[in-house]
Amino acid sequence: MEKTWNNKAWFLVLPVLLLVAFSAVIPLMTVVNYSVQDTFGNNEFFWAGTDWFTEILHSDRFWAALQRNLLFSFIILALEIPLGIFIALNMPKKGLGVPVCLVLMSLPLLIPWNVVGTIWQVFGRVDIGLLGHTLEALGLDYNYVRDPLDAWITVIVMDVWHWTSLVVLLCYAGLVSIPDAYYQAAKIDGASRWAVFRYIQLPKMKRVLLIAVLLRFMDSFMIYTEPFVVTGGGPGNSTTFLSIDLVKMAVGQFDLGPAAAMSIIYFLIILLMSWIFYTVMTSSDADN
Amino acid sequence: MARITLDHIRHAYGPNPQADTDYALREVHHEWKDGGAYALLGPSGCGKTTLLNIISGLLQPSHGRILFDGKDVTDLSTQARNIAQVFQFPVVYDTMSVYDNLAFPLRNRGVAEADVDRRVKEMLEIIDLSDRAKRKAQGLTADQKQKISLGRGLVRNDVNAILFDEPLTVIDPHMKWVLRSQLKRLHKQLGFTMVYVTHDQTEALTFADKVVVMYEGQIVQIGTPAELFEKPRHTFVGYFIGSPGMNVMPVSLDGARAVVGSQDIALAEAPKSVAGDRLQLGIRPEFIRIGREGMPVRIDRVEDIGRRKIVRADFEGRPIAIVASEDVEIPAEPKIAFDPAGVHIYVNSWLAGSPATAGEA
Numbered sequence: 001m002e003k004t005w006n007n008k009a010w011f012l013v014l015p016v017l018l019l020v021a022f023s024a025v026i027p028l029m030t031v032v033n034y035s036v037q038d039t040f041g042n043n044e045f046f047w048a049g050t051d052w053f054t055e056i057l058h059s060d061r062f063w064a065a066l067q068r069n070l071l072f073s074f075i076i077l078a079l080e081i082p083l084g085i086f087i088a089l090n091m092p093k094k095g096l097g098v099p100v101c102l103v104l105m106s107l108p109l110l111i112p113w114n115v116v117g118t119i120w121q122v123f124g125r126v127d128i129g130l131l132g133h134t135l136e137a138l139g140l141d142y143n144y145v146r147d148p149l150d151a152w153i154t155v156i157v158m159d160v161w162h163w164t165s166l167v168v169l170l171c172y173a174g175l176v177s178i179p180d181a182y183y184q185a186a187k188i189d190g191a192s193r194w195a196v197f198r199y200i201q202l203p204k205m206k207r208v209l210l211i212a213v214l215l216r217f218m219d220s221f222m223i224y225t226e227p228f229v230v231t232g233g234g235p236g237n238s239t240t241f242l243s244i245d246l247v248k249m250a251v252g253q254f255d256l257g258p259a260a261a262m263s264i265i266y267f268l269i270i271l272l273m274s275w276i277f278y279t280v281m282t283s284s285d286a287d288n
Numbered sequence: 289m290a291r292i293t294l295d296h297i298r299h300a301y302g303p304n305p306q307a308d309t310d311y312a313l314r315e316v317h318h319e320w321k322d323g324g325a326y327a328l329l330g331p332s333g334c335g336k337t338t339l340l341n342i343i344s345g346l347l348q349p350s351h352g353r354i355l356f357d358g359k360d361v362t363d364l365s366t367q368a369r370n371i372a373q374v375f376q377f378p379v380v381y382d383t384m385s386v387y388d389n390l391a392f393p394l395r396n397r398g399v400a401e402a403d404v405d406r407r408v409k410e411m412l413e414i415i416d417l418s419d420r421a422k423r424k425a426q427g428l429t430a431d432q433k434q435k436i437s438l439g440r441g442l443v444r445n446d447v448n449a450i451l452f453d454e455p456l457t458v459i460d461p462h463m464k465w466v467l468r469s470q471l472k473r474l475h476k477q478l479g480f481t482m483v484y485v486t487h488d489q490t491e492a493l494t495f496a497d498k499v500v501v502m503y504e505g506q507i508v509q510i511g512t513p514a515e516l517f518e519k520p521r522h523t524f525v526g527y528f529i530g531s532p533g534m535n536v537m538p539v540s541l542d543g544a545r546a547v548v549g550s551q552d553i554a555l556a557e558a559p560k561s562v563a564g565d566r567l568q569l570g571i572r573p574e575f576i577r578i579g580r581e582g583m584p585v586r587i588d589r590v591e592d593i594g595r596r597k598i599v600r601a602d603f604e605g606r607p608i609a610i611v612a613s614e615d616v617e618i619p620a621e622p623k624i625a626f627d628p629a630g631v632h633i634y635v636n637s638w639l640a641g642s643p644a645t646a647g648e649a
Contacts, residue, residue: 179377181375181376181377181379182379184344184346184366184373184375185373185375185379185437185440187346187365187366187367188344188366188367188371188372188373188393188441189392189393189396189440190367190393190396190397191392191396192396195392195396199381199383199384199392200381203381203382203383
């Protein structure tokens, strides 16, 4: 067939382009604009070059927040991915249990972030919260407002509660696509439960797992609302992750220049990490 | 390798089966010889895969027992039965190499690595994939993958039987032929008991020593291809096997004569039947001669299929197919005659004089 070249078709993309421009590109450019200038209000700007970037990259505060954030993402991935796979493996494959489980699994995903935060903020309170009060009644010294470790545990458990379902649903979708013949063949080949997981289920889940890891990494690395509602970044700075720090700097202190520089660095880190994850996880496909 | 005894096997998928129709498999009672090649032939939903899965242990029969060499294996798991099965869709372990795929069933059984290596290399030779041993199984073609599935079954030299569940369905036609003859050669060479499920009569007839024809959850006939052709025990066998299938027409009996419409046909002997039985006459198109003598027919059309032609005609108000060789001329007022050797009378769909269940293997 003869290919026809008709550049007018590009006009059809224009509406989307405009939308994306207004919602993403233009705000991003404003941030770039702020990051290389200094302002004292009155819409007066002074050229600052790369000063803000240097300042951010030399500030202990930024590195501390980055470390906390990396640790947080690492723990989240280490907990949610195996737990999600485990739950997905044990979910029923047919019958009435399937819709029941799927609905139960979807519930946490349907709750808005700030509501999740509020739920756990109340849940964990020692005076009126079910969790906090019970733990205290059991004689455990739990207080997420005072103790940094308790605050971390609370924030992590909350995130696991909120987002493991996403991993479960993705893995489950991968699992149900495996034809029965594979399991039957494995039985005939005398494969152990572990071998079935390792050579049948895991390879079939690989693609969805890649998506799960990427999504959970990006989301946990950008987490803001839930810890902000529960701990407000405290006690001290113990749960101040990058985004919380960024908001403090930009909106709290009104240091627009450094904040803009920081958001660009932040953005590049996420981009870089996602790219690394993607490359590492897809590279085994290219082995052949 | 083993002799397989199916002792009054019945299976229903639903709970509390009452009527015959609740059973996916109605009463199967047979013994299959050690080293035999059996083909289970029948239309979709006739219970052939159910029977196969019962033999392999993937399904537990609702009633009855299965014996391998006289030993009851009904309650044994698939692994313990030591069975190999090849499925309709090739099952390969994508992330493993071809070599590891073949080694998998051996390693799972704790075979020493030196033995594994020797047997896998042998098997690679047999299935003709030696040059791809180190490749990942993922990128192979469907027929290569199916060969691996087959190899995984054959690599264990102690299997009791190898079961095939329509293994050539997804293979290209020209490769089908190659694989089929390879499989036949392997069977001769290794002598395993083989059960082969298919709905393709050519595949079953070229492949098996004994063809087991199934229909509505029961075995209607077990026989060699020639027996199925010459003496179908059930009208279903008559029209399922053969192309075109057997002509079946309602008749009434008058002693040793069968009456079809206004014609009567002499029979070799008078079949036994009681009043109220449904009587049918079956004759294969190959046993009808067309010429100037006999009973009048009206020709509808003639299909030329090379060395033979198929005449579609109207006989006493019923369609009838006749096979004639290509040099036979069809006269202006055609008449047909039935070869007495090919005429069978069916009582309630079963061949007159045979019990209403298929006989021994």
